[in-house]
Amino acid sequence: MFDKAKEGYVNLMPAHHKHSKNPGDSKEMMQSRRAFLESGHYQKLQQQLANTVQQSIANSIANPLENSQQPTILDIGCGEGYYTNEIANVLGESAQVYGLDIAKVAVRYASKRYANCHFSVASSYKLPFNDHSLDAIVKVYAPSKQEELLRCLKPGGVLVTVTPGARHLYQLRERIYQEVRLHEEQADEFAGLELIEQAKLNYSMQLVEGQAFELLQMTPFAWKASPELQAELKQCASFDCEADFNIQTYRVI
Numbered sequence: 001m002f003d004k005a006k007e008g009y010v011n012l013m014p015a016h017h018k019h020s021k022n023p024g025d026s027k028e029m030m031q032s033r034r035a036f037l038e039s040g041h042y043q044k045l046q047q048q049l050a051n052t053v054q055q056s057i058a059n060s061i062a063n064p065l066e067n068s069q070q071p072t073i074l075d076i077g078c079g080e081g082y083y084t085n086e087i088a089n090v091l092g093e094s095a096q097v098y099g100l101d102i103a104k105v106a107v108r109y110a111s112k113r114y115a116n117c118h119f120s121v122a123s124s125y126k127l128p129f130n131d132h133s134l135d136a137i138v139k140v141y142a143p144s145k146q147e148e149l150l151r152c153l154k155p156g157g158v159l160v161t162v163t164p165g166a167r168h169l170y171q172l173r174e175r176i177y178q179e180v181r182l183h184e185e186q187a188d189e190f191a192g193l194e195l196i197e198q199a200k201l202n203y204s205m206q207l208v209e210g211q212a213f214e215l216l217q218m219t220p221f222a223w224k225a226s227p228e229l230q231a232e233l234k235q236c237a238s239f240d241c242e243a244d245f246n247i248q249t250y251r252v253i
């Protein structure tokens, strides 16, 4: 038996399974990400992702929406639930939407804010779901274990991933690295799944009043930025930066 926290989430991470006291993203990273996401610069991704999930479930042989059965969707490494919530909004009451993250602070925030989803503190390396119980798994910049994805997806179920496109955050990265290496565009391969659709989303963001600093703080290269650059971005009135995402849909073979 697991207790439900007062915010409504369940903690499925036994203390002895944790490698650190507070695994996953820190409170500071979570807060920067939250502040940045609130600014709406990733809203296009949020909407396109939710529509992709809806479409892929509608087309899925596992469980089309017309079926009377409720489709079940899991967002792994969901952070504070920004995408999870939109997926639940778009699918409406026809679906059960779950979000899971190893960082308790993020899950606590998500479950306080989004009552339309079920959240848990757990690891994406050991998913707390039955074999072949999920119609879709969503993975936005989050780690995963292939065997677990395959174990939990229903036959014909789908995996929707978001990965950085070649030019993602180019203007920020060129301020940090002498030579910017473009991200690899090759879609990841997952054993037992076939890639059925790939979409690109590229647009320019005008970051105002310190938003460039919040964006920096939520990236893995934050610690590479010099204190001078950090101070400059904090003060920066306007900074133009590209967002470039790849959205891939895979289906269980």
Ligand SMILES: C[S@@+](CC[C@H](N)C(=O)[O-])C[C@H]1O[C@@H](n2cnc3c(N)ncnc32)[C@H](O)[C@@H]1O
Residues within 6 Å of the ligand: 023, 024, 025, 033, 076, 077, 078, 079, 080, 082, 100, 101, 102, 103, 106, 122, 123, 124, 125, 139, 140, 141, 142, 143
């Ligand atoms: C880059 S963030 C992305 C968060 C969210 N999907 C988004 O895009 O806003 C990666 C997330 O994965 C979580 N994470 C890291 N290792 C994990 C694991 N083993 N199991 C579940 N979540 C994990 C982190 O705590 C963090 O919230």
